[in-house]
Amino acid sequence: MAFSDDLRAATATTWDAAVGHRFVDELWAGTVDDAVLAQYLAQDALFLDRFVALLGAAVAHADRPSPRMAVARQLGLVAGDEDDYFHRALSRLGATAPVEPLPATRGFLELMDDARRSAHYGEVLAVLLVAEWLYLDWASRPGPAPEDPLYRDWIDLHRGPAFAAWVDLLRREADRVAPEPGARDRMAAAFTRAVELELAFFDAAYG
Numbered sequence: 001m002a003f004s005d006d007l008r009a010a011t012a013t014t015w016d017a018a019v020g021h022r023f024v025d026e027l028w029a030g031t032v033d034d035a036v037l038a039q040y041l042a043q044d045a046l047f048l049d050r051f052v053a054l055l056g057a058a059v060a061h062a063d064r065p066s067p068r069m070a071v072a073r074q075l076g077l078v079a080g081d082e083d084d085y086f087h088r089a090l091s092r093l094g095a096t097a098p099v100e101p102l103p104a105t106r107g108f109l110e111l112m113d114d115a116r117r118s119a120h121y122g123e124v125l126a127v128l129l130v131a132e133w134l135y136l137d138w139a140s141r142p143g144p145a146p147e148d149p150l151y152r153d154w155i156d157l158h159r160g161p162a163f164a165a166w167v168d169l170l171r172r173e174a175d176r177v178a179p180e181p182g183a184r185d186r187m188a189a190a191f192t193r194a195v196e197l198e199l200a201f202f203d204a205a206y207g
């Protein structure tokens with residue numbers, strides 16, 4: 001089994017609890033309470049800022065030109081289409097005021113700051129991989145998405161062939177660099193922490 005498969009298998013209980021979370025069920029049903037969705041998206045806007053910085057670290061520390069360009073391309077989408085979604089969604093929900101990070105968000109910001117400052121490509125990849133793969137997983141449920149763009153666009157940002165190819169690239173990169181000396185342990189620790197934080201992040205939307 002590839003290193004990424006091992007990590008996912010080792011975190012399966014928490015991973016599955018996140019992917020099967022009440023928030024995801026309600027997202028697919030188009031029935032998330034507006035206050036819950038506003039809380040989630042306002043916190044995720046804080047997440048997104050540091051996520052862009054983390055993608056920048058992957059651009060800076062990639063050890064080969066081809067993955068560097070692929071990450072840079074994705075960074076452009078996050079800073080473009082995804083950021084646009086946040087502006088639309090938060091203004092529709094009337095949630096444009098600045099917010100303080102909740103504990104799960106703070107945990108994520110710290111994890112991303114640590115990975116970025118480590119300047120260790122493998123550790124950066126491990127956090128990116130969880131954030132994107134776990135989102136691909138919940139967003140790839142079969143069945144129709146709600147028609148309301150508030151829901152549909154958020155789902156569409158995390159599914160489809162292009163997003164799946166991006167996750168695949170992160171997996172291949174993580175598997176490629178894991179055998180480097182000392183990489184496995186720090187990648188496993190970052191991956192495991194990120195999965196825990198994904199679950200806590202969904203919980204936190206319900207206050």
Ligand SMILES: Cc1ncc(CO)c(N)n1
Pocket residue numbers: 044047051130131132135198201
């Ligand atoms: C908390 C969280 N994890 C992952 C993603 C997708 O990268 C996101 N937008 N927010």
